[in-house]
Amino acid sequence: MLRLWGRLSSINVRKVVWAAQELGITLQRTDAGGQFGIVRESAYLQRNPNGLVPLIEDDETGVVLWESNPIVRYLCAQHSMGDLYPEALPERFAAEQWMDWQQTTLNPAGRDAFVQWIRTPAAQRNDALIAASVAATEPLLALLDAHLARQPFVAGDRFTMADIPVGCEIHRWWGLPHARGAHPHLEQWYNTVSSRPGARGLLDQPLS
Template sequence: MLRIWGRANSSNVMKVLWLCEELGLPFERIDAGGAFGRTREPDYLAKNPNALVPTIEEPDGFVLWESNAILRYLTRSRAPQSPIYPADLRVAADCDRWLDWQISAINRPMTTVFFTYVRIPEPERDWTSTHKARAEAETLWAMLDRAIGRKPFVTGDRLTIADIALGIYVHRWFALPIERAEMPALRGWYDRLLARPGFIKHCAGPLT
């Protein structure tokens, strides 16, 4: 059985768990990271020298880290014909574009805002940096709002791993106690994600 190392409240672990639900993949999850530790232990570092989560292990010993690489691998290895990672070269490139955008653009400001409100004790919060990050995130979400337009999902009519990579962050955007500009397309997309059992189960719970 596929083994997934990582705590359930990690955004990067959530991606992998949600994909497994979408594809109906059985897995064993092992708590690691954050309060659970383990990631600095020699046996874990041998699997993932970054000391981060998630890491997956196949029954034959194959190991992979980096959450978006894991999304691509699991789809190609378990459901190569699934539209969740499109076979069409250009649609797949669009999907990859948004996967990279999640890492290179939206991750940083959203992490700053999320940590400020959820994980950093109030006396230690840097509100100047947080307000700046919120404004930056809003500009980026507006970009996605325009890109979605009338489409049901990020790349078109079907859910893809681009929606999975970004969906965790849009839940935080709407769940955090912050000001938000009106973005109807973004809100409609988020509502469609909330109709998916895997998203509800693994991604849309209380922020921790």
């Protein structure tokens, strides 16, 4: 049994659920964070001192982890070595590279637009923050589109762990109420990964 704490409205929780569904892992998920609370309770903070979601406990191995991309890596390494978790070092670190790019570059660029459009009442929105976020994100999508013009998936010729966090980020960005730029290779890739059975119930849901 894999235990997961986190609400599905969180992009980082969606990554973990998608990985688990790809791998056919039995998942026991508890809503946490946001309106559900739990994350500031002492028992939770002992396991995740950041007080954020997601958090997993793997009953099989005794592993406790927080931080979404390492959790995705862990699950894929444990259950899909050589497939979702590439074994050859060039492919593995290409996947690692793009997973880190999602977390450190693409996500921060788009965060303000998401928070303002989706989680801020209309009367309180900061249009300057939205504009700056869009201006920061669109060149990154062009970069990703050019990358996907050369290969069908983020890390190479097949679906790997790298496609999960990037796919969740694109789902969030394209769910915002703004005109979508022309990124044909990115769109083709997203249509492919979002139609996978493992993405059901995640990339077909509205943002909240």
